[in-house]
Amino acid sequence: MAKETKVTIQDIAREAQVSPSTVSRVLSGNAPVVAAKREAVLTAIEALDYRPNVFAQSLASGQSLTIGVLTQRFGNPFYDGILSGILQALEPTPYSPIFGDGRWQTAVEKRALQTLLDRQVDGLIVVGGLSPEAEMLAYAQQVPLIVAAREIPGMSSQCLTIDNKKAAYEATRYLLEMGHQHIAHVTASIYYHGPITDVYQRYQGYVQALTEAGIQPDPQLLAEGDLSQQSGLMAVEKLVGRERPFTAIFAANDQMAVGVRLGLYRRGLRVPEDVSLIGFDDDHNTAYLTPPLTTVRQPAIELGQAAAEALIDLINGRQHTFDTFQASLIIRESVARRR
Amino acid sequence: MAKETKVTIQDIAREAQVSPSTVSRVLSGNAPVVAAKREAVLTAIEALDYRPNVFAQSLASGQSLTIGVLTQRFGNPFYDGILSGILQALEPTPYSPIFGDGRWQTAVEKRALQTLLDRQVDGLIVVGGLSPEAEMLAYAQQVPLIVAAREIPGMSSQCLTIDNKKAAYEATRYLLEMGHQHIAHVTASIYYHGPITDVYQRYQGYVQALTEAGIQPDPQLLAEGDLSQQSGLMAVEKLVGRERPFTAIFAANDQMAVGVRLGLYRRGLRVPEDVSLIGFDDDHNTAYLTPPLTTVRQPAIELGQAAAEALIDLINGRQHTFDTFQASLIIRESVARRR
DNA sequence: CTGTTAGCGCATTCAT
DNA sequence: ATGAATGCGCTAACAG
Numbered sequence: 001m002a003k004e005t006k007v008t009i010q011d012i013a014r015e016a017q018v019s020p021s022t023v024s025r026v027l028s029g030n031a032p033v034v035a036a037k038r039e040a041v042l043t044a045i046e047a048l049d050y051r052p053n054v055f056a057q058s059l060a061s062g063q064s065l066t067i068g069v070l071t072q073r074f075g076n077p078f079y080d081g082i083l084s085g086i087l088q089a090l091e092p093t094p095y096s097p098i099f100g101d102g103r104w105q106t107a108v109e110k111r112a113l114q115t116l117l118d119r120q121v122d123g124l125i126v127v128g129g130l131s132p133e134a135e136m137l138a139y140a141q142q143v144p145l146i147v148a149a150r151e152i153p154g155m156s157s158q159c160l161t162i163d164n165k166k167a168a169y170e171a172t173r174y175l176l177e178m179g180h181q182h183i184a185h186v187t188a189s190i191y192y193h194g195p196i197t198d199v200y201q202r203y204q205g206y207v208q209a210l211t212e213a214g215i216q217p218d219p220q221l222l223a224e225g226d227l228s229q230q231s232g233l234m235a236v237e238k239l240v241g242r243e244r245p246f247t248a249i250f251a252a253n254d255q256m257a258v259g260v261r262l263g264l265y266r267r268g269l270r271v272p273e274d275v276s277l278i279g280f281d282d283d284h285n286t287a288y289l290t291p292p293l294t295t296v297r298q299p300a301i302e303l304g305q306a307a308a309e310a311l312i313d314l315i316n317g318r319q320h321t322f323d324t325f326q327a328s329l330i331i332r333e334s335v336a337r338r339r
Numbered sequence: 340m341a342k343e344t345k346v347t348i349q350d351i352a353r354e355a356q357v358s359p360s361t362v363s364r365v366l367s368g369n370a371p372v373v374a375a376k377r378e379a380v381l382t383a384i385e386a387l388d389y390r391p392n393v394f395a396q397s398l399a400s401g402q403s404l405t406i407g408v409l410t411q412r413f414g415n416p417f418y419d420g421i422l423s424g425i426l427q428a429l430e431p432t433p434y435s436p437i438f439g440d441g442r443w444q445t446a447v448e449k450r451a452l453q454t455l456l457d458r459q460v461d462g463l464i465v466v467g468g469l470s471p472e473a474e475m476l477a478y479a480q481q482v483p484l485i486v487a488a489r490e491i492p493g494m495s496s497q498c499l500t501i502d503n504k505k506a507a508y509e510a511t512r513y514l515l516e517m518g519h520q521h522i523a524h525v526t527a528s529i530y531y532h533g534p535i536t537d538v539y540q541r542y543q544g545y546v547q548a549l550t551e552a553g554i555q556p557d558p559q560l561l562a563e564g565d566l567s568q569q570s571g572l573m574a575v576e577k578l579v580g581r582e583r584p585f586t587a588i589f590a591a592n593d594q595m596a597v598g599v600r601l602g603l604y605r606r607g608l609r610v611p612e613d614v615s616l617i618g619f620d621d622d623h624n625t626a627y628l629t630p631p632l633t634t635v636r637q638p639a640i641e642l643g644q645a646a647a648e649a650l651i652d653l654i655n656g657r658q659h660t661f662d663t664f665q666a667s668l669i670i671r672e673s674v675a676r677r678r
Numbered sequence: 679c680t681g682t683t684a685g686c687g688c689a690t691t692c693a694t
Numbered sequence: 695a696t697g698a699a700t701g702c703g704c705t706a707a708c709a710g
Contacts, residue, residue: 020697025696037696053688058394059701060702099438398703
């Protein structure tokens, strides 16, 4: 339907008085071309407003110059940040990203992945994702693959992750240092979230900090939500209902922290006077909480950039190493020294 | 690098004892094929796990079976909703979306658009966007084009929009009906936002409602922000500073409404006891405001779906008509009857 | 209904 | 350094 440019490499060749191959050469820069001819070609390209046909290019070369990015539905600040980072890092390269959306459903994710593969992407970045490890390993066999924000055993050298356990450990430590002894944790069902082990790692960090401090983690101070704000609210109800005293709550993400905040408010508990509160994600949407929420910032953009760079190195067979990314505790007024 | 499938249509042809063209025919369904052969082909495809080379397909057919979607940086709930709608509507079609990100910068947008065009998209959906009208018209010449959430004079039959003026009118009417006479409006600079006339339309709806009610809009009750939360806060300062009494504020978007809320709080003004407040967008991130914010919900997903459907009809030369979408007022507790 | 013949637009050999 | 020739994998006439 679309009336695409009809200008082909042949037209340029004629216009510039050279052969098509020469045009191709100046285009790709893969072979030396005398300056005069190069000029002629460039001018012709300009004059005719020539745009190479990417399909023909890819068909002939076997490269698509695209890299596939599999995400899970937009909207999450952390994942969105990773996307931004990827986009930024790809900008100066010849590769352009094409997206697939897994929508947090394995079946959808699988199809999206397949679509990307069918489009002959030269490389693949999977952000999070639910696909079983075996499948991921299989994909990695077919195409250069980098996984962001998820650790897959057996391909850790291609996984960029954030040290969630350590971050959670530090958050909990901070509460301990502020004198809190009875620290509740709002987590999310491991079962439900399957491979999203981030949440579980946060739980582990929490446990470790307590244990090191000589405090036995109390199951009664653990509440399970589903990462939603609503579930945070309900978590408070559960905790309060158990009649185990607590002076601080560490929520596994900001959304739940907001719910917690609301739940405390409804129970007449004030933050931070009665209960200190820490979240996780540095979700900017919580900016208008009063008092502002102490939380953990994950370097999403940086991680995205690193993922893209790693992938390009991988495609080009270059060596590439990277460390686990460190998250940082953002201290704000939702935590007070225990009275 | 990637070891793509080496299976070609020839292999299938051989395996199924037919000619390549026949295979192509069963693949595209564009021509009748005897059942027996079709079966044979299908089995062969299955057996060899054949995946057509999209580049070869596109090169030969001139169609890419992709539709380009130009967005502006993820994160905005309204635009994200439109994207979801587009994705959903495209799901059952043979077209797959490829995204471009304009990042709210004309230069970037232009490049992104060009990239999409270079990829020979069969159609284009531009969500919002800043490109001057002339350019949009030019693009529309090159490729089937649908514009979502923006009205472009001269191609209104290809623009899906939401009736912002009417929605704002109704929001203001509601305040009037609640007995408010002095209603302030927080808008955004028309100059700054250039083509984003939504905000201006909201202003117009506000004016119309007042005028119809026999109230002369008071310039002193108008404050200009930039859609950010921060600017909402400052708007309150301006309004309060002018010492013109008001009992209600209608903000042009939820983000500013949140800022307004904060500003009022700092001034010791309570919502809704002292001042009633209405926003616009039904931004879920405001869910934890107390009291909940009365706002306007725009049917983003529906609009996205409609846009995708319209585009496909356009590509196929089918006729397609649609109405302006209606937003709806979501009444919550941030508005009180005037005491 | 189906096989045969030509390209689609370009990147790459290969000679020169 | 550069032109000519070949083919990437597939679809689209064109005959039959």
